[in-house]
Amino acid sequence: MVSGLQFENSCEVGVFSKLSNAYCLVAIGGSENFYSTFESELADHIPVVKTSIGGTRIIGRLCAGNKKGLLLPHTTTDQELQHLRNSLPDEVVVQRIEERLSALGNCIACNDYVALTHTDLDRETEEMIADVLGVEVFRQTIAGNILVGSYCSFSNKGGLVHPHTSVEDLDELSTLLQVPLVAGTVNRGSEVIAAGITVNDWTAFCGSDTTATELSVIENVFKLREAQPSAIVDEMRKSLIDTVV
Amino acid sequence: MGEEAGFMFMVNRTIGSVLCCRCGIRMAPNAANMCVKCLSSEVDITQGLQKRVSINHCPMCDLYLKVPGIWVKAPLESRELLQFCVKRLKNMNKVRLVGAEFIWTEPHSKRIKLRLTVQKEVLNGAVLEQSYVVEFVQEEHMCRSCSRIQANPDQWVATVQLRQRVPHKRTLFCLEQLILRHGAANSVIEIRQKDGGMDFLFANRSHALKFMEFVGKVAPIKRDHKENVERVSHDTKNNSSTNKYVFPVEISPICREDLIYLPPSVALRLGNLGPLVICTKVTNNIALLDPRTLRKCVLNTNQSWSSLLEPLLSSRRLVKYVILDVEKVRSEDHSSGSRYALAGARVVRVSDSEKTTFSTRTHLGHLLNPGDHALGYDLYGANINNIELDKYKGRGLQEVILIKKCYEEKRQTKREKAEKDEMNSEY
Numbered sequence A: 001m002v003s004g005l006q007f008e009n010s011c012e013v014g015v016f017s018k019l020s021n022a023y024c025l026v027a028i029g030g031s032e033n034f035y036s037t038f039e040s041e042l043a044d045h046i047p048v049v050k051t052s053i054g055g056t057r058i059i060g061r062l063c064a065g066n067k068k069g070l071l072l073p074h075t076t077t078d079q080e081l082q083h084l085r086n087s088l089p090d091e092v093v094v095q096r097i098e099e100r101l102s103a104l105g106n107c108i109a110c111n112d113y114v115a116l117t118h119t120d121l122d123r124e125t126e127e128m129i130a131d132v133l134g135v136e137v138f139r140q141t142i143a144g145n146i147l148v149g150s151y152c153s154f155s156n157k158g159g160l161v162h163p164h165t166s167v168e169d170l171d172e173l174s175t176l177l178q179v180p181l182v183a184g185t186v187n188r189g190s191e192v193i194a195a196g197i198t199v200n201d202w203t204a205f206c207g208s209d210t211t212a213t214e215l216s217v218i219e220n221v222f223k224l225r226e227a228q229p230s231a232i233v234d235e236m237r238k239s240l241i242d243t244v245v
Numbered sequence B: 001m002g003e004e005a006g007f008m009f010m011v012n013r014t015i016g017s018v019l020c021c022r023c024g025i026r027m028a029p030n031a032a033n034m035c036v037k038c039l040s041s042e043v044d045i046t047q048g049l050q051k052r053v054s055i056n057h058c059p060m061c062d063l064y065l066k067v068p069g070i071w072v073k074a075p076l077e078s079r080e081l082l083q084f085c086v087k088r089l090k091n092m093n094k095v096r097l098v099g100a101e102f103i104w105t106e107p108h109s110k111r112i113k114l115r116l117t118v119q120k121e122v123l124n125g126a127v128l129e130q131s132y133v134v135e136f137v138q139e140e141h142m143c144r145s146c147s148r149i150q151a152n153p154d155q156w157v158a159t160v161q162l163r164q165r166v167p168h169k170r171t172l173f174c175l176e177q178l179i180l181r182h183g184a185a186n187s188v189i190e191i192r193q194k195d196g197g198m199d200f201l202f203a204n205r206s207h208a209l210k211f212m213e214f215v216g217k218v219a220p221i222k223r224d225h226k227e228n229v230e231r232v233s234h235d236t237k238n239n240s241s242t243n244k245y246v247f248p249v250e251i252s253p254i255c256r257e258d259l260i261y262l263p264p265s266v267a268l269r270l271g272n273l274g275p276l277v278i279c280t281k282v283t284n285n286i287a288l289l290d291p292r293t294l295r296k297c298v299l300n301t302n303q304s305w306s307s308l309l310e311p312l313l314s315s316r317r318l319v320k321y322v323i324l325d326v327e328k329v330r331s332e333d334h335s336s337g338s339r340y341a342l343a344g345a346r347v348v349r350v351s352d353s354e355k356t357t358f359s360t361r362t363h364l365g366h367l368l369n370p371g372d373h374a375l376g377y378d379l380y381g382a383n384i385n386n387i388e389l390d391k392y393k394g395r396g397l398q399e400v401i402l403i404k405k406c407y408e409e410k411r412q413t414k415r416e417k418a419e420k421d422e423m424n425s426e427y
Helices: A033-042 A078-087 A123-133 A167-177 A212-222 A229-244 B036-042 B079-087 B144-151 B170-182 B205-218 B264-269 B304-308 B387-392 B408-426
Strands: A002-005 A017-019 A024-027 A048-051 A069-072 A093-096 A108-110 A114-117 A136-139 A152-154 A159-161 A181-183 A197-199 A204-207 B002-005 B008-011 B052-058 B063-066 B070-073 B096-103 B111-122 B126-140 B158-163 B188-194 B197-202 B228-235 B240-251 B259-261 B276-282 B285-290 B295-300 B311-313 B318-328 B343-349 B357-362 B373-378 B400-406
Touching: A002 A033, A017 A197, A024 A033, A033 A048, A033 A204, A048 A078, A069 A078, A069 A123, A078 A093, A093 A123, A108 A123, A108 A152, A114 A123, A114 A167, A123 A136, A152 A197, A159 A167, A159 A212, A167 A181, A181 A212, A197 A212, A204 A212, B036 B126, B052 B079, B063 B079, B070 B079, B079 B096, B079 B111, B096 B126, B158 B205, B170 B205, B197 B205, B205 B240, B276 B400, B318 B400, B343 B373, B343 B400, B357 B400
Parallel strands: A002 A204, A024 A048, A069 A093, A114 A136, A159 A181, B052 B126, B158 B240
Antiparallel strands: A017 A024, A108 A114, A152 A159, A197 A204, B002 B008, B052 B063, B063 B070, B096 B111, B111 B126, B158 B197, B188 B197, B228 B240, B259 B276, B259 B311, B276 B285, B285 B295, B318 B343, B318 B373, B343 B357, B373 B400
């Protein structure tokens, strides 16, 4: 299910929100519309948390995470860290990392199994990512851009990349990520994919400027039409119960 | 998959295709990520540019007004007109002009159409190219000079009065051809024919001066005349006035083949040239030849005394002679390009019944043979009123001066021969 929304008249929803299979983070906005859209969609299945990071609202671009964990930049205050630890389920490991490149959302793109990172990321950070998020880490570029977190967005089902990506690059990335990838645009021809869309396995949110063509592409590649949230969440719960018992 | 390029391992990059974000057709990705049709329908780069402009045109002299007050000549469908039209468009600094061409319109429709191709950057870096049509409406408006001429066709500011006191018009005809060839009279308002010469009327004093300089370079003119200035109006407050200027120009009466008598003072200046000389060439200087000594001299018309010279006898007074005898005195003289040979000749006037023979010195020794006809001046029978010349009479002054050989006889005999042949062939 895809819906188009706006955060304070800006169509860049990926900047002000972070969506994963286990939680959703939303920025504190002037009007409650943004938050209520997420809430109505997701509240039955996953917690929707309102937060800020380092006092800013651009939380989507500052943090990176999947269902296993959440990484925060060093600019996060202690209160925010505590708030997030309290609000998120215990299975999600919340970790603050010291990294020169503090916009983690722009530098890291990940799903539950694989992560693509900025080529200049520190060794320790890479290990931290592998540890906390439980993923395999690959340093890559997308269409010549090093900010992989901005120019691609992928879930466990599929992914969308920068439109200028060549066919060979697409094949290579697809092999690495083990998901089908498509080069496309969002928000009426904008190339910054991750800023315009935020996605998990059963739902996606994109800016209201997104055209019908783009929406259909997104629906197809992320396989959102057949997706049932309950099925996925139940699957997760089952595996959790297994381990406890 | 990869290819070597020097030392680097370069991977082949095939650009994939994306869907146009609006219409969904497959296209190569561009900066706007929209297919060209969607982009051009969304953005119109010709917005704010003029589509209809009016330009001023003078119907009399076919000039276009380029503000302020400058008129340019631009024939239809020419490069100058294209340049002029494009310059008249405003707001062209916002777009980049890539091409311009004319679209055909009827010649008298007073419309000029141009197709312009412009480029502009839109959205995020995509450059869009679009062509559109601009229509120029031609408004008729007489230029200043044309309206002046219409108001008063006789209006002139300066005039050059060309005169020559000779009974024939040879110099004037020659001058006319020269003027036409060099285009010296392009700025003339009017040319009036007057008794003894022509008047050239100009709208500008400098044009008249330029014309006068030109005439001075090609014809021998007397330079002692001053220009006349007539005041038409006077502005006391600004201390300026509108004037009419008159330049009288007198052309020297000496022509080719004229016989000139040099007074002793002049002869002395020219190196004691014989009193009688023939004029061989007239440009802005006069070339003289003494037939008795084959000496040549060029007379500079800048000298004040040169204006005093007048021809003694001109070519109307030439008389036909028959050559009886020719004796070459000296071999041919090839100096300065013209061939002359000094010879003594005995001649008889053709029209003379008494057949008085005259012996004379002539410069045509290389041409004449006994039995030839020649044209020359008859000083023996001429009635010349010159006091100085009378002093010379009987003291070695030639009675005949031959000027040129006459070829009519030969031509006539040839014609007669041809006629005879025709008559013979009939039978």
